[in-house]
Amino acid sequence: MLSEFDLIKRYFAQHTLHDQRVALGIGDDCALIKPTAGMQLAISSDMLVSGRHFFADADPVMLGHKCLAVNLSDLAAMGAAPLGFTLALSLPEANPGWLAGFSQGLLALADAHQCSLIGGDTTKGPLNICITIFGELPPGSALRRDTAQIGDDIWVSGTLGDARLALAGYWKEVQLEAGAHQQAALRMHRPTPRIALGIALRGIAHAALDISDGLAGDLGHILERSGVGATLHIDQLPAGEILQTQPLDLRRQFSLNGGDDYELCFTAPANNRQQVLAAAHQAGTVVSCIGQIESAHGLRLLDDHGNEVHLLFHSFDHFATP
Numbered sequence: 001m002l003s004e005f006d007l008i009k010r011y012f013a014q015h016t017l018h019d020q021r022v023a024l025g026i027g028d029d030c031a032l033i034k035p036t037a038g039m040q041l042a043i044s045s046d047m048l049v050s051g052r053h054f055f056a057d058a059d060p061v062m063l064g065h066k067c068l069a070v071n072l073s074d075l076a077a078m079g080a081a082p083l084g085f086t087l088a089l090s091l092p093e094a095n096p097g098w099l100a101g102f103s104q105g106l107l108a109l110a111d112a113h114q115c116s117l118i119g120g121d122t123t124k125g126p127l128n129i130c131i132t133i134f135g136e137l138p139p140g141s142a143l144r145r146d147t148a149q150i151g152d153d154i155w156v157s158g159t160l161g162d163a164r165l166a167l168a169g170y171w172k173e174v175q176l177e178a179g180a181h182q183q184a185a186l187r188m189h190r191p192t193p194r195i196a197l198g199i200a201l202r203g204i205a206h207a208a209l210d211i212s213d214g215l216a217g218d219l220g221h222i223l224e225r226s227g228v229g230a231t232l233h234i235d236q237l238p239a240g241e242i243l244q245t246q247p248l249d250l251r252r253q254f255s256l257n258g259g260d261d262y263e264l265c266f267t268a269p270a271n272n273r274q275q276v277l278a279a280a281h282q283a284g285t286v287v288s289c290i291g292q293i294e295s296a297h298g299l300r301l302l303d304d305h306g307n308e309v310h311l312l313f314h315s316f317d318h319f320a321t322p
Contacts, residue, residue: 002094004122011103012087012117019116021083031118033084039136042080046071050127055170060098062189063129064105070212071133072113072193073262077210079143079198080135082115089120090128113195143201143208143266148226152206152267152293155276157197157285160215161251162240163188164258174250176242184242191262197287200279201266208266214257216299219265223299232256232291234301234309252311256301267293 002010013026023032035041048067050056068085075082087106110117115133166184169176176184194210201208207226211218215237223230237255244251268276273289280287301309 002096002099007094007099007122011099012107012120019084019114022116022118025116025118026120031084031086033118033134035083035136038138040139040142041083042075042078042135042137042142043132044071044074045130045132046074047128047130049129056127059189060101061105064102064107065109065190066105067129067131068106068109068115068133069191069193070262071131072109072115072195073191073210073212073264075133075135076194076198077143077208077264078135078137079141079202079208080137081199082113082195083134083136084116084118085110085131085133087117087120088130088132089122090125091122092124092127113193137199137202141202143198143205144225145207145209145222146225148207148222148228148267148293149269150228150293150295151270153270153273153276153289154219154230154232154265154267154291154293155205155287155289156211156215156238156263156265157194157280157287158192158261158263159187159238159240159243159286160211160256160261160263161237161243161254161258163191163260164214164254165240165243165246165250167260168254174246180242180245184240187240188260191260193262194264194283194285196283197264197280197285200283201264201268201276204272204275204279205266205268208264211259211261211263211265213259215261215265216256220299222265222267223293223297226293227297229294229297229299230291231294231300231302233304234311235304236288236290238286238288238290252309256311 021034162184166188168174169181207222239251239255
């Protein structure tokens with residue numbers, strides 16, 4: 001049976017050996033990292049709990065990917081470049097097959113973003129995965145939630161709602177063909193962190209966050225922190241490829257309220273539209289303008305004919321959601 005230290009050595013410990021930004025990696029009481037001179041650190045933590053954030057029988061390769069992706073997405077939302085991360089892992093057992101798959105998915109995404117695993121902890125217990133990630137960015141360049149301005153355009157990257165549609169398929173709320181469900185489920189299990197876009201938007205966008213709990217709820221954080229309101233053109237929300245095949249009411253609900261998209265929602269001055277599009281092109285990411293920031297508080301929805309649409313706004317809440 002694998003001991004705690006054998007487990008770390010076999011599956012995780014070699015990842016920082018060739019990263020010059022890591023002065024000391026796994027194996028001591030603390031890791032030592034070397035941020036670029038003059039840069040600020042950006043730090044974020046996310047905990048994923050079995051049965052709450054992922055199915056207990058989730059594919060370990062995709063789970064490893066997702067656990068790091070959701071943390072990278074937080075850096076993207078601030079316009080920060082990744083430096084490294086720590087992993088705290090509670091395991092019911094030291095299963096070599098599960099650990100091989102999980103570390104493969106985790107470290108493949110880490111390599112893709114030059115983000116080293118620099119430390120952490122393991123223990124026996126219910127399956128629980130907590131990552132703390134470190135990034136860097138120039139002082140004064142962070143894309144914050146409290147800096148949206150009246151007259152800003154509201155943008156989102158990529159597409160919305162396919163992850164929520166996949167969950168509805170798992171829960172038998174909707175009937176999907178196997179191939180369509182599998183394609184939608186990739187958005188749920190393998191989100192794409194928009195690091196390059198976040199960095200490209202420095203100095204162009206005013207405010208940003210990543211969409212983890214649903215567009216309406218997450219945009220609401222920007223509105224509250226910035227003391228503004230907004231109007232969204234609901235039929236201009238970029239529904240996912242599979243969600244586009246569903247009835248209008250479902251497209252609206254899942255693109256507005258669905259979670260697990262991990263796209264960026266950001267605001268930018270209307271006269272920066274061409275700069276936003278250029279930044280998105282540079283980052284290889286599609287973006288859509290979906291509304292405007294206004295002085296009147298609250299969130300309003302309009303259809304393509306300018307008529308107000310009344311939908312309930314809700315988002316995932318770890319304590320209110322069963």
